Amino acid sequence: MINGDLRKMQADVDDDTNVSYKMRIGDHIVPLNEYLGKKISLSFSGAIHCINCGKTSKKSFSQGFCFPCFKKLAACDTCIMSPEKCHFHKGTCREPEWAEKHCMQGHYVYLANSSALKVGITRGDQLPTRWLDQGATQARPIFHVANRRLSGLVETVFKDVVADKTNWRNMLKGLDVDFNLYQEQERLIEQVYEGLDALQSEFGIEAIEDLSDKNQTYEFRYPVLEYPTKVVSINAEKTPLVEGTLMGIKGQYWILDTGVINIRKYTGYEALLNI
Known part of the structure; x- marks a missing residue:
């Protein structure tokens, strides 16, 4: 005990x-x-x-x-759940030093299979932990971006064509069907390329790195x-x-x-x- x-x-x-x-x-x-x-x-x-x-x-x-602590810590701010709402660039972050370490770092936008196809974001040092915490059986990074806010903006572009939440009940029933995540990635990017182009025009081409041909699909049991x-x-x-x-x-x-x-x-x- x-x-x-x-x-x-x-x-x-x-x-x-x-x-x-x-x-x-x-x-x-x-x-x-x-x-x-x-x-x-x-x-x-x-x-x-x-x-x-x-x-x-x-x-x-x-x-x-x-x-x-919930009211004062940057880790509890609304932008943690909605990274596209990050306000670090406005100078209003609760803890700028914490944000430099956790938010103003490279992030990945990924596709995962956690009972269904979903899009998500995470820092590079949180892989594969983020996928395992969600119960994903497959996962694939599709973009590497400059910071957390930009990862949220890219994720938002995809929300019209793919879910960004895990159906935890289905995940726990083991109702996973395997996807070809490379093909799904190509299919989804084709549907949202205008939104991605707009973000690259605003933040620069190098701020959003396409990983289409650089990353593998990971699987978990x-x-x-x-x-x-x-x-x-x-x-x-x-x-x-x-x-x-x-x-x-x-x-x-x-x-x-x-x-x-x-x-x-x-x-x-x-x-x-x-x-």
């Missing part, structure tokens, strides 16, 4: 595309794949600690922050013994004892025989892990 504050699971992939997970709880890191098919439980104490300042909070904001036919979500605040047989792990979800739980949602929550 291990007690501590939860963090999102650590996901890694080996050369054979197999994904492995580690549970981060307090100062402990627990490999999870070896416990597939075993009884497992999380008992939540009700305590929540901000992952930035460590203070006790009655409620978690933006997956792990107390309200004061998740540790799942059995997918649920009906997805029942477990709310740890209503059901503080979460227990069952661990049938699989995908994205940031445990798949139990009693339901599914998004571990990342409870970042900063104090819990007791029992395997």
